Amino acid sequence: MAIEVKVERARCIGSKTCISAAPGVFYLDPQRIAVVVDPEAVPAEQVVRAAVNCPTGALSVFEDGERLA
Numbered sequence: 001m002a003i004e005v006k007v008e009r010a011r012c013i014g015s016k017t018c019i020s021a022a023p024g025v026f027y028l029d030p031q032r033i034a035v036v037v038d039p040e041a042v043p044a045e046q047v048v049r050a051a052v053n054c055p056t057g058a059l060s061v062f063e064d065g066e067r068l069a
Helices: 017-021 044-053
Strands: 003-007 026-028 035-036 059-063
Touching: 003 035, 003 044, 017 035, 017 044, 044 059
Parallel strands: none
Antiparallel strands: 003 059, 026 035
16 A cells, blocks of 8 residues: 655745654655655654644545555
């Protein structure tokens, strides 16, 4: 079961919280906005934690169409 991660670019402030919580899943592009590289680089629980801890709520995590965070 693959997870899908979405970044709402307009809300991202480049805090790097997601990178700390789920290394290998995200990176910051030249505009300092989070981009998803590999949503399966870490266990799904870590990706959900990254979304929950995002200070602006810019991240959404889905598994099989169901929103996890």
